[in-house]
Amino acid sequence: MRKYDVKKPPSFTKWLYGGLICAISLIGITLWLSFLQSVDERNERSALHARMIQSTITRTFEALEITLISLSDDLRAGNLSPEHINDMHNRALKTLKFAPQLRQITVVKGSNTIIDTHNDANDNINLNILGLNDSYPNPFSLGLMIGTPLKGRFLPKEGYFPEEGSIRSLIPIGFETRAADGDKLLIIATFNPSYFKRYINDLNLEKADSVYLTDFNGNVVLQKGLYGPNRPRVISNIKAALAENADVGNADSSLSPIQFSTISTELLSKYPLAVSVVTDHKHSLILWLKQKNGLIFILFIAIAALSFGTFFLVRTSKSALKMKDEVHLLSQVVEHSPTIIAITDPDGAIEYVNASFENITGYSRDEVIGQNPRVLKSGDTPDNEYEAMWEILVDGGTWTGEFHNKHKDGTLYWEYASISPLINEDGAITHFIALKRPITDEKAAQEKLRLASDVFSSAAEAIMVTDRNSRIQMVNPSFEQITGYQQSEVLGRTPAILKSGKHSEHFYKTVFEELEAKCFWEGEIWNRRKNGELYPQWVVISSRFDPQGDLEGYVALFSDITKRKHNEAVIIHQANYDALTGLPNRNLFEDRLNQAIAFSERSQTKAALLYLDLDRFKYVNDTFGHYTGDLLLQQVAERLQACVRKSDTVARLGGDEFAIIVPELEKLSTIDNIADKALHALSLPYQLDGHEAYISCSIGIAIYPDNGAISEKLVINADNAMYKAKEAGRNTRDYFNEDMNEDSRKRSLLEQNMYKALERGEFYLVYQPIWSTDGQNIESVEALIRWLHPERGTISPLEFIPLAEESALIHSLGEWIIQESCRFVKQLRTCFGEAPVEIPKVSINISSAQFLRGNVADILNRELAALSLNGTDILVEITESALMMDQKRIYSQLDNIVSQGIDIAIDDFGTGYSSLSYLKKYPVKRLKIDKSFIDDLVTDKDDQALVSGIISLANSLSLKTIVEGVETQEQLDILRQYGSPMIQGYLLAKPMTDDLLLDLLKSRLAQV
Known part of the structure; x- marks a missing residue:
């Protein structure tokens, strides 16, 4: 050790005493540093405890805040009717079941209690003593108010005060919201402060330490230990933290006899509360003395020895060499x-x-x-x-x-x-x-x-720590939330308290055997909550070992998978069952059909597939709306299920298509019986939300293995048989035969050729004049599409238009018809623009499918603008069904069309859902009476009355009338008796090409 140039003591005795004092001082400094270290360690633990308590309180209040916000949203969603209030009361009771820290939830409107989970809602609570008006909510907490702690278990009623003698207490928590009508509501939750007290007690603080939960003014909300002596320092510490805008405040750490303590303060970030932990360092001194008693004893002996040695040296005047040895010894200790x-x-x-x-x-x-x-x-x-x-x-x-x-x-x-x-x-x-x-x-x-x-x-998962004997040593908050048990209720007990009774002893034995072999087990276990509810959980159990490698215990992590299993069940159901009718969907239908085929193959029996398509369902859907159509489909499902055996399967394949699988077929009469029952049941009237509807169905039947050895083939053949039944007049059934394959093939080929026909220019328009009643003037001409097939010749629109409407081709085809019709209007204008005659309008038929797409008006605008035409040059013909689809969209388009000067005509009037309200609501200018009313006009009095009535109705509404299908003079003579409708039919002119129509118009002009 280096020698220092210090002043030589005046005497040998002073030098010895100086050395003794230095040694004692050094030892004293060492002991003092050791004590300060102990104090700092206690301060650090207190700060950590303050942060842990602050974190727990914040998470608890955040969860409570979310709960109150959820209740607030439900209150705002209703009208506070008795039914709504009752639902909210039940919701509050359910909330209490999953929030053990709450005892009571109350909703107050004005000063009146409307919901109370503990008292009768007619008994108002005493709002004046809750202290909620004094609470100032933090803006980050969305309005949570923390009131004054009260004695008692529940909120006192109006006119009553807290039970001061009660050993229980509560903290009122408030949240302001508003009802749907704007009235102010106050949700009050009664918080159990013992929830925090238990948590604080579990932290194993020193007995002399104190914990306080206060507001920013120092008013105590919760305390452990006497608050009075520490209140000024706690308040000072909180104010210092607030002034510095800090999350943490530390009071002075004076170690004077008066204030031999320190304070660690944590401010809650979202709520006007502070956690203060007061560490009593008088107790730190006792702890330090206990911890260092051996060292202190040794040092005391050393000091005594040094003192005695020094005294002995002074007394005996030993040589300086011995003193030098002692100093050297001390230097070695330091070294x-x-x-x-x-x-x-x-x-x-x-x-x-x-x-x-x-x-x-x-x-x-x-x-x-x-x-x-x-x-x-x-x-x-x-x-x-x-x-x-x-x-x-x-x-x-x-x-x-x-x-x-x-x-x-x-x-x-x-x-x-x-x-x-x-x-x-x-x-x-x-x-x-x-x-x-x-x-x-x-x-x-x-x-x-x-x-x-x-x-x-x-951790979101529950954690449970046990010793080697499976005695529970520790659980986390998620364990308490999932199981309903508090930590204090399970410590020292085994996980057997959670047993559901659904697993055998062999199951648990297998789990422990795998744990012993692999030190790990993972799987699903059904357990029971504290309230008796059974629930599934996914568990991971691991063995834990001490540093010597000996088994010390187990750690189990588990989560409640009730929601996941429910979702899996829902997903499976949604994947296999139709959401509207509850019947098996196409996915499950295919599986059942394959099972039926496999069973028939093993048992050498037959099976049948009935393919059903509803007749006139689209009419019901368009007339009464999709909601009514859904009701009809649900009733159809119920009726079909009543027509089959328990072993049969009824499935909905989509839209208005259903199927019935009949396995284990012993005789064909069984199929006939089921099909006839279905035809009869589905033809009975339907009561649909105030409407009465009538439909029927067409059924196609295919037999395994006669009509197909695989499911795909069986479905195709049954579908072909169903289309054959429709062609036979609907409301009937038909069995598959090989001729149907040919019809299906032709239908498919026609559809393929139709797509190519538009590209090749095989479609063309013909025009049929519409005459005045006297047959002298052509008022307009109707554009009609025709298809000149390169092999089959001319194909009727009745054959290919339905196919086009079932596919997307109707949109391309409809746009082409508009373009060609407008081009012909331009040609008429060019030929007869200067002639002293009125040029006939061109009437264009537009499919309802085109209106549903929503771009008809835009196409017409574009073509009229491109050819410099007026809207008055054309007419638009629509069917009654188009008016009943998407009324808002249809009306908007028709209004746009009429604004261009285009007249609207209803085609085939009287054959659909004819409603006077549609004639009044939509901008219709013309009615076309369908040919079916004209065919028997001469002999059928009913048809005469109907036609006369329609013409009279049209006249009274200032609508023009067009009668189509007039083919004889007798029909024309009768029609002239009813007024002056316009005439269209073979009697006056057949549909003709544009050049023939131009020749006709020129010849008419020459006669003028």
Whole structure:
């Protein structure tokens, strides 16, 4: 050890006593640093506890806030009717079941209680003593108000006050909202503060320590320990934290006899509350004495020995050599002390370091002697902290704190240091002595402890820790939430309290055998909550071992998979069953059909497939709306199920298509019986939400294996048989035969050719004149499409138009008809624009499918603008069904069309759902009476009455009337008796090409 130039003591005795005092001082400093370290450790634990309590309270209030917001949303969604209030009361009761920290939920409107989970809703609660009006909600908390703690278990009724003698207490929590009509509502939840007290007690704080939950004014909400003596310091600490806009505040750490304690304060970030933990360091001294009693005893013996030795030396006047040996011994103690000791001169240059310094820093003594300690700086500590330390030291004070330093090899480490000045008799600082110890491992352990605590507390999965005998040692909050058991209720017990009774003892034996073999098990277990409810959970169990490798216990992580299993069931049901009718969908139908085929193949029996398509369902859907159509489909499903055997399957394949699978078919009469029952049942009237509807169905039947050996073939053949039944007049059934395959093939080929026909220009238009009743004037001409097939010749629109409407081709085809018709109008204008005659309008038929797409008006606008035509040059013919589809969209398009000057005509009037309201609502100008009323007009009095009535109705509504299908003079003579309708039919002119029509118009012009 280096010798220092110090003033020689005036006498040998003073030198000895000085050495003794230094030794005792050094020991005293060491003990004091040890005590300060103990104090700091307690302060750190208190700060950690404050953060843990603050985090738990914040999460609890956040969960409570979400619960109250959910109740608020449900209140706002209703009209506070008795039914709504009753539903909300039941919702509040359910909320209490899953929120053990709540005892009561109340909803107040004005001063009247409308919902109360504990009292009769007619009994109002005493709002004046709750303290909610004094609460100032934080803007981040969406309005949560925390009231004044009260005695009692539930909120006092109006006119009553808290039960001051009660050992229970409550905290009223309020949340303001508004009803759907705008009235102000107040939701009040009664919070059980013992929920926090149990949590605080479980933290294993020292008995002398106190915990307080207060508002920002220091008013206590919850406390552990006496609050009065600490209240001024708690309030001061909270105000300091608020002034600094900090989350944490620390009161003064004075160690005077009056205030031998410290305070750690945490502010809740979302709520006007603070958590303060008061650490009583009188108890720290006792703890430290207990922990260091061995060391203190040894040091006491050492001090006594040194004192006795010094006294003995003084008394006996032993030689200076013996004293030198004792000093050398002391220097050896310092040299080999596990504590780092470094001595610097007043300017900070290092003069001495012990062996521990070399071991911990990596620097040898020769490398640092004469250097400044900043050689160890890592750069992580701000310069202002070093400046503050230096100010304390030069003022003669002692500085304690932590350094983040750098090892010689570049690695970083933490150390705790105490630096004090050495002052001579003249009061001058001669040296600085630094006592330091590494704390890197301690800080790492503290950080791991904090992270482990956070993960354990915030994990969404339940965590249960047991000893090797399966006795529960610890559970997290998610365990309490899932099982309903509090930690205090399960500690020391086995997981058997959760058993559902659904698993055998062999099951549990298998689990433990796998745990023993693999130290791991994962699987699904059904358990029982505290309230008796059974639920499934997914469990992962792992064995845990002590450092020696011996089994110490088990850790189980599990989650409630009730919702997941429910969702899986829902998904499976949705994947296999129709959502509207509850019948098997196409997916399950295919599976059932394959099963029936497989069974028939094994048992050498037959099976049948009935393919059903509803007749006139589209009419019901368009007339009464989709909701009514859905009701009809549901009733169809019920009727079909009543027509089959238990072994049969009824499925909905989509839209208005159904199928029946009949397995184990022994005789064909069974099929006839089921089909006839279905035809009869579906033809009965349907009562649909105030409407009465009539439909029928067409049924195609295919037999396995006669009509197909695989399911796909069987479905195709049954479908072909169904189309044959429709062609036969509907409301009938038909069996598949090979001729149907040919019809289907032709139908498919026609559809393929139709797509190519538009590209090849095989479609063309013909025009049929519409005459005045006297047959003298052509008022308009109707554009009619024709198809000239290169092999089959001319194909009737009755054959290909239905196919086009079933596919997307109707849109392309309809647009082409509009373009060609407008082109012909332009041709008429060019030929007869200067002639002194009225040029006939061109009438264009537009499919309802085109209107549903919504672009008819745009196409007409475009073509009229491109050819410089007026809307008055054309007419648009629509069917009655188009008016009953998407009324808003149809009306908007028709209104746009009429605004261009185009007249609207209803084609085939009287054959559909003829309604006077449609004639009034839509901008219709013309009615076309269908040919079916004209065919028997001469002989059928009913047809005469209908036609006369329609013409009279049209006249009264100022609508023009067109009668189509007039083929005889007798029909025309009768029609002239009913007024002056316009005439269209073979009697006056057949449909003709554009050039023939032009010749006809020219010849008519020549006669003028």
